[in-house]
Amino acid sequence: MLLPLKLRRRNMTGSHIIIPQPSLDKLQNLIRADIAKVDEVIIASIDSGVPLISQLARHIISAGGKRLRPALTLLAAKLLGYSGDRHVKLAACVEFIHTATLLHDDVVDESALRRGNATANEVWGNKASVLVGDFLFSRSFELMVADGSLEVLKILSSASAVIAQGEVMQLTTANNLATNISSYTEVITAKTAALFAAACEIGAVVAGQPERQEVLRKIGNDLGIAFQIMDDALDYFAEQSKLGKEIGDDFREGKITLPIILAFERSDDFEKDFWRRTLEEQNFAEGDFEQALQIIAKYDAIKDSVAIARDYSDSARMAILTFPDSQERAAMLEIVDFCIERGY
Amino acid sequence: MLLPLKLRRRNMTGSHIIIPQPSLDKLQNLIRADIAKVDEVIIASIDSGVPLISQLARHIISAGGKRLRPALTLLAAKLLGYSGDRHVKLAACVEFIHTATLLHDDVVDESALRRGNATANEVWGNKASVLVGDFLFSRSFELMVADGSLEVLKILSSASAVIAQGEVMQLTTANNLATNISSYTEVITAKTAALFAAACEIGAVVAGQPERQEVLRKIGNDLGIAFQIMDDALDYFAEQSKLGKEIGDDFREGKITLPIILAFERSDDFEKDFWRRTLEEQNFAEGDFEQALQIIAKYDAIKDSVAIARDYSDSARMAILTFPDSQERAAMLEIVDFCIERGY
Numbered sequence: 032m033l034l035p036l037k038l039r040r041r042n043m044t045g046s047h048i049i050i051p052q053p054s055l056d057k058l059q060n061l062i063r064a065d066i067a068k069v070d071e072v073i074i075a076s077i078d079s080g081v082p083l084i085s086q087l088a089r090h091i092i093s094a095g096g097k098r099l100r101p102a103l104t105l106l107a108a109k110l111l112g113y114s115g116d117r118h119v120k121l122a123a124c125v126e127f128i129h130t131a132t133l134l135h136d137d138v139v140d141e142s143a144l145r146r147g148n149a150t151a152n153e154v155w156g157n158k159a160s161v162l163v164g165d166f167l168f169s170r171s172f173e174l175m176v177a178d179g180s181l182e183v184l185k186i187l188s189s190a191s192a193v194i195a196q197g198e199v200m201q202l203t204t205a206n207n208l209a210t211n212i213s214s215y216t217e218v219i220t221a222k223t224a225a226l227f228a229a230a231c232e233i234g235a236v237v238a239g240q241p242e243r244q245e246v247l248r249k250i251g252n253d254l255g256i257a258f259q260i261m262d263d264a265l266d267y268f269a270e271q272s273k274l275g276k277e278i279g280d281d282f283r284e285g286k287i288t289l290p291i292i293l294a295f296e297r298s299d300d301f302e303k304d305f306w307r308r309t310l311e312e313q314n315f316a317e318g319d320f321e322q323a324l325q326i327i328a329k330y331d332a333i334k335d336s337v338a339i340a341r342d343y344s345d346s347a348r349m350a351i352l353t354f355p356d357s358q359e360r361a362a363m364l365e366i367v368d369f370c371i372e373r374g375y
Numbered sequence: 376m377l378l379p380l381k382l383r384r385r386n387m388t389g390s391h392i393i394i395p396q397p398s399l400d401k402l403q404n405l406i407r408a409d410i411a412k413v414d415e416v417i418i419a420s421i422d423s424g425v426p427l428i429s430q431l432a433r434h435i436i437s438a439g440g441k442r443l444r445p446a447l448t449l450l451a452a453k454l455l456g457y458s459g460d461r462h463v464k465l466a467a468c469v470e471f472i473h474t475a476t477l478l479h480d481d482v483v484d485e486s487a488l489r490r491g492n493a494t495a496n497e498v499w500g501n502k503a504s505v506l507v508g509d510f511l512f513s514r515s516f517e518l519m520v521a522d523g524s525l526e527v528l529k530i531l532s533s534a535s536a537v538i539a540q541g542e543v544m545q546l547t548t549a550n551n552l553a554t555n556i557s558s559y560t561e562v563i564t565a566k567t568a569a570l571f572a573a574a575c576e577i578g579a580v581v582a583g584q585p586e587r588q589e590v591l592r593k594i595g596n597d598l599g600i601a602f603q604i605m606d607d608a609l610d611y612f613a614e615q616s617k618l619g620k621e622i623g624d625d626f627r628e629g630k631i632t633l634p635i636i637l638a639f640e641r642s643d644d645f646e647k648d649f650w651r652r653t654l655e656e657q658n659f660a661e662g663d664f665e666q667a668l669q670i671i672a673k674y675d676a677i678k679d680s681v682a683i684a685r686d687y688s689d690s691a692r693m694a695i696l697t698f699p700d701s702q703e704r705a706a707m708l709e710i711v712d713f714c715i716e717r718g719y
């Protein structure tokens with residue numbers, strides 16, 4: 032069976048179909064000024080007097096990203112008509128927690144030293160990555176305290192604990208093909224969706240509309256799950272230049288993500304042995320990744336992963352559409368599309 | 376010149392003089408019940424539903440220690456006549472931050488894999504140590520939020536940021552013999568004394584006596600500096616069984632601590648070459664540690680380190696004595712003595 036058009040990015044012969052990148056134009060235009068302020072808060076807050084901290088934090092913060100999570104805080108607040116400026120500092124808090132998590136996520140395990148990504152820990156060492164992550168995390172709480180909302184502190188400290196739990200759960204599912212969709216979903220809900228959910232929810236807190244916290248939290252949660260499923264699927268079909276990391280990393284590390292879970296449960300005995308040798312035993316041979324891609328394609332594991340991601344993003348979209356039409360609503364819908372379309 | 380009696384624990388011929396251990400009896404009797412409650416809060420809070428987190432956290436928390444930092448919070452509150460129970464939860468927060476710091480401190484740098492201490496990261500790997508540290512840190516903030524004092528949150532989030540800064544500064548002083556007493560003091564004030572200071576200060580917050588925050592903070596700060604100087608000195612003369620880690624670890628890692636700074640600045644050119652080869656270039660030969668001990672003894676570097684530690688502990692003692700006599704005051708003085716005498 033053919034993959035849907037958009038999924039034929041990387042087919043088995045390696046040819047590519049050019050598809051326009053998803054756009055975040057509405058979002059960019061709408062919150063450009065606020066995002067610039069968020070960046071100012073970030074830069075001011077990492078200027079610690081300890082050069083190594085500033086260097087490493089700048090490296091990871093400037094390296095990066097679409098500022099999706101802080102954008103959610105900014106948009107959620109504005110969606111509810113907020114016109115103050117507390118949302119900027121709190122959006123910076125969200126980005127700090129995200130950045131700290133990235134730094135800690137990149138710390139290399141002693142038992143897995145040969146992977147070798149060009150991450151901060153490779154340039155500065157594990158210890159510096161850990162400690163600068165701790166610093167950013169602490170700074171995030173200092174900024175929240177300065178803001179003064181115990182409700183925000185509660186939401187983000189709880190999210191931080193849940194993220195750490197999710198990351199630890201993920202350690203225990205690695206190289207373990209007994210991982211099922213339920214445990215996979217539990218892991219990504221904790222490690223990824225919790226911060227998306229918190230980022231949206233605190234928008235309602237600063238807007239002084241506690242009755243909207245729950246729906247915004249749900250939007251963030253569904254969006255975060257969709258985002259992470261796509262992120263995991265992209266590791267098996269994205270163009271390397273778009274992904275910003277090497278395709279196939281998850282496979283080589285033995286991460287048990289949704290495409291793997293779907294492919295494994297549909298595999299015959301011979302294919303199951305292949306998955307066990309590679310993902311569980313970490314015993315690799317030339318051509319194994321291509322073999323993995325073939326089995327994944329044979330069982331529509333990417334297509335079905337994307338379909339599951341779409342279920343979550345549709346749920347987020349429906350909830351967003353319950354709000355009155357506005358530029359902010361359009362920009363949030365754009366983020367939903369981006370999470371699903373990016374990387375093709 | 377002979378070292379003072381108490382410092383002749385490990386003399387150059389390796390014989391030992393038996394000296395009674397410093398006692399924490401008054402302290403133990405006074406706050407045993409509260410410390411048991413702190414432990415209950417700790418155990419309840421690490422029960423996360425993720426077995427690896429509970430296991431690792433229990434390992435590091437049950438492994439140890441005197442609960443010095445939470446004891447300071449408990450005592451500081453009671454010294455000011457506090458009779459509620461908020462101090463118990465906040466003491467647990469302090470211990471969580473300390474434990475998270477320990478876990479992160481033990482993460483092995485990629486470039487230093489051959490050290491091999493029997494630390495948590497060795498049993499569970501770097502990643503688990505980092506993530507469980509993050510979990511404990513987040514739990515600490517959740518507990519503070521539940522307590523509801525923004526002032527406490529401010530003090531402990533600020534202390535956490537300062538600790539991370541101190542740890543990063545320490546990375547940059549390692550293997551660097553240009554480190555002087557001033558930069559060493561800056562590092563230990565941040566990485567160690569900041570939490571002692573915060574632990575004492577929040578005692579005044581819960582007791583509702585903000586006018587005492589400053590003096591208690593100062594007591595904690597001086598005590599923390601004395602504690603860390605002694606900790607660093609012990610690495611050159613403690614009995615291994617008392618220290619709980621291998622004597623000479625700091626030397627082999629090239630940590631530039633006070634005994635080294637004092638010995639280096641008093642060394643002749645030949646001895647300076649020895650310090651550069653070992654501490655800076657990490658080029659070790661048989662007998663180097665014994666050689667280091669001899670140079671340290673020749674220049675009274677331990678004796679003078681202890682004298683500096685005593686200056687700080689005397690300052691803490693004087694400040695404690697400004698409070699009216701009480702069991703709590705006696706127990707705090709006991710902690711001061713313990714910090715200076717322990718390990719002999």
